[in-house]
Amino acid sequence: MNPLTRARSPQPPGPDFPAGRQVTPWPGELRPVPPPLDRLLRLSLAGGRLRPAASAGALHPVNAHLLLGRGTPLPPGRYAYDPVRHRLIARTTAPADAPPGAVAVLTVTARRTVCHYGHRAWPLLLLDTGHAAAALALAGAPEWCPDADVTLLAQAAGLPPDWRGAEPEHPLAAVRLTPGPRDVLERWAAHGPGAPPPPTPHMPPPVLEETWRILDGLPGATAWLRAEAPALPEAALLSRRSAEPPLGGVPERHLLEAVLATARRTTAVRWGLRTDTAPEALAARAAGQHWVGHAGALLLAHGCPDDAPPAHVRHTHLHAGYAVGLAQAVAGHLGLASRPVGSWQHGPGGPPDIVHALTLGAHSEGTHRP
Structure with a gap:
């Protein structure tokens, strides 16, 4: 059966299984979020279980990897954002020729949603990613890229090609946080990947492995779009x-x-x-x-x-x-x-x-x- 047909069918999801960690435990030094990224992330993705960006079942599968180049307050490199602690985890460094500006690559940890929604989860992962991109746009992000090739996004974010038993993340979109070059993803993809997080103690059930295959097979082409977001007061966000x-x-x-x-x-x-x-x-x-x-x-x-x-x-x-x-x-x-x-x-x-x-x-x- 077509995966979307099955997701829209009356077939109920199977029993729940462990959702895993709320935040991926990437290795690296913990850093405070510098201005102006502090305000942007605080108004969009920060928080514990209740976060500004809506999520199916309040499961929040979306992660943000920040690619910080020249002209940003921190040393150039890739940083994983911890929304619960509102901190950055320094994952990899970057050479001096790293592209200027700041970009967020949005990934999903599918287990967090599949654990409850089963075969219905993978469209919800796409919707949740769109909600996270909207939250960043409302907070001031100028552009987003919803269709970039998933392999390019993974390489730009420095995701490991071999997760070595860790819970994988699947990239689905990118959001430009500050102005930068049009080929920013391609230039970041030229830098090598970082180390994977620690292995997970949870075995993947078949429905989760099926979701990984679906997410791996979503093609696209890189095109940056202006973030058409209305201007709302900070209190509203x-x-x-x-x-x-x-x-x-x-x-x-x-x-x-x-x-x-x-x-x-x-x-x-x-x-x-x-x-x-x-x-x-x-x-x-x-x-x-x-x-x-x-x-x-x-x-x-x-x-x-x-x-x-x-x-x-x-x-x-x-x-x-x-x-x-x-x-x-x-x-x-x-x-x-x-x-x-x-x-x-x-x-x-x-x-x-x-x-x-x-x-x-x-x-x-x-x-x-x-």
């Missing part, structure tokens, strides 16, 4: 959280239009806005989350059929996660309750190929706070 259901009340039309206009900055998917969500139809497709049918409004991203080429699947899911990340931040700033929904199955309600959604309610009292 720090306070965004997904609201607990129910998300009742239909928001005012002008507020819904503002959220929809934000999502439509991304044209890789088609967008729909519904205020007539039917519990028996759409909610039945939302992985059993029946509260979806009672939300005040539903912003839907669709346009990726099951038989789409892997490059198209990657492109649409990354962009959908990115757009919903922007839209959720705007919704919170407008005082609306919101909650992303990433896992969608086949069914009669709504478009046949839902990629992602944002549920919306008129009141934000249920919104989490850190």
